[in-house]
Amino acid sequence: AQTVTQSQPEMSVQEAETVTLSCTYDTSESDYYLFWYKQPPSRQMILVIRQEAYKQQNATENRFSVNFQKAAKSFSLKISDSQLGDAAMYFCAYRSYNTNAGKSTFGDGTTLTVKP
């Protein structure tokens, strides 16, 4: 079974600075998808960024980018120019493509605090 580990339960960053949230996963599959979701205090889950495992190029979405290291099974999220609105819990998620198609596994989350 796939596992997703977020080793940082809590992180903090100063407004306008950069922070990196870590995520590692364990899988024997070669095809899969990885996601970062944001959960603000409203509890609504919001997609931040998505990465297909077959793509070597790291995904970027405005101030959000990932460092995807397939061999190391690492998928970190970098938030540049942090804003107060970035304060939330962030979840790393894995989606199977083949063997367990349809299954999704989430990490335990990292709570990000943004200091003004």
Added chain:
Amino acid sequence: EAQVTQNPRYLITVTGKKLTVTCSQNMNHEYMSWYRQDPGLGLRQIYYSMNVEVTDKGDVPEGYKVSRKEKRNFPLILESPSPNQTSLYFCASSLSMLHEQYFGPGTRLTVT
């Protein structure tokens, strides 16, 4: 507006009283899924459905039932709720299993 809706948003019930949490999406998505979120445990998948009449167990299916009779609806049924099913429940949908999921607003369930 494209969305996933869940009802009720909050529910307090007693042990053993059957309940259903509804989930509906208006995006014509094939894939739907249910998760529970508990403090320190992230989201854990309960059941998922790749299409109408096709459902599969996730990681924590015990004590839950689902059905997918229509593409847009995916209700979660607790036949005999117990206190350990007190949790925050999320329904999600996606165009297919390869796409990002859109989540409902969550249902806070308390079983006493």
